[in-house]
Amino acid sequence: MPPARDAIVDAAQAEFLRLGYDGASIRAIARAAGVDPALVHHYFDNKADLFGEAIASPIRPDRIVAEVLKGPRADIGTGIVRILVTRLDDERAQATVLGLLRTALGHEFAARMLRQFLVREVLHRIADELGLDDGELRASFAGSQLVGLVVARYGIRIGPLAEASNEEVIARVGAVVQWHLLGDLSSGPGG
Amino acid sequence: MPPARDAIVDAAQAEFLRLGYDGASIRAIARAAGVDPALVHHYFDNKADLFGEAIASPIRPDRIVAEVLKGPRADIGTGIVRILVTRLDDERAQATVLGLLRTALGHEFAARMLRQFLVREVLHRIADELGLDDGELRASFAGSQLVGLVVARYGIRIGPLAEASNEEVIARVGAVVQWHLLGDLSSGPGG
DSSP: OOHHHHHHHHHHHHHHHHHHHHHOOHHHHHHHHTSOHHHHHHHOSSHHHHHHHHTTOSOOHHHHHHHHTTSOGGGHHHHHHHHHHHHTTSHHHHHHHHHHHHHHHHOHHHHHHHHHHHIIIIIHHHHHHHTOTTHHHHHHHHHHHHHHHIIIIIISOOHHHHHSOHHHHHHHHHHHHHHHHHSOTTTOTTO | OOHHHHHHHHHHHHHHHHHHHHHOOHHHHHHHHTSOHHHHHHHOSSHHHHHHHHTTOSOOHHHHHHHHTTSOGGGHHHHHHHHHHHHTTSHHHHHHHHHHHHHHHHOHHHHHHHHHHHIIIIIHHHHHHHTOTTHHHHHHHHHHHHHHHIIIIIISOOHHHHHSOHHHHHHHHHHHHHHHHHSOTTTOTTO
16 A cells, blocks of 8 residues: 555544544544545545454445445345345455444444444435435445444354354345345234 | 352353353252252242343243133233333333343354254244144244344334334234244235
8 A cells, every 4th residue: 555545544433433433524634634535535545444454344224225235125125135145255354343342332432433434435325316205224234234244253253143144134034135125014924 | 149149140140151042050050059969949939030030031932821821822912012111111121031032143252042942942942832843943033023123112212112102002013922932824814
């Protein structure tokens, strides 16, 4: 990595820790790194990219959602789960994601950063795209199923769930994510 | 607490750590505590009780499931979620449960204990009761939604999900748990 890029990432880590996701700005990060904001934009498309790099996340929920939202609406749930479990076939990716979750569970400032990132870059985007009044709430329920899948399958590794094939997981969890996002809540799943 | 009961809990903690949930026995715990196994049974109904005490868990999935399985089958999902979120109205209970999850994500021996406990005392029981071929797999998917609810609502506290009422959570997550356990998988939720 070029030294300027290193300096930007270091400054971003410090600013996100100090101010949270919403409070940190590209401009302030550039100032802290001693570079022009244009150079930050040269290396990173946006604040979400810089955040993903700062926390070294191998999973980018904002990008997964952006990609899946381009496809057919009926495939959003399975599409998200397919990308997630395929990425998590990599054991290093598993360890990193589980480490991030553990940190968020142990430190309020980490939870706040993650929370702000998810609301700003993931929930807002899904809600806008789906055009539903309760889009952010629906997206957060869907997110709860996805976080639980990661914790139970790759973290605690509950027997049958850890041994299930990716296809089995994509079918069942994908159907639930789809229902949380777009299902008829009056009848319930399967209703 | 009487000194003998203290000694039993101390010995149980050591034995569970050393041997895991499946490997530890009431007999060996009694021996380590220097008491008769009958005294262990005097204080604790079974190994699950002793484990719940050893890890100081305010939530007992085995008891929640046993209680809900006594009621109508159609209410299992909402019943489980109702008990869970009602318990977690208590902030100390939240902190303890999140601490246990964090520990399980950071230490393989803790993950193994929790995994063995859940398979033995929760998944087996649900599978037996429901009489389905894939009952344990279904129960572990349901468990993933529940774990995710705990992490996302009480740990990361994702905005809309943290602010939702218990009734809203019970309706949506209950429907998903019900579907994971007993739904028609060929059509998917809402199908």
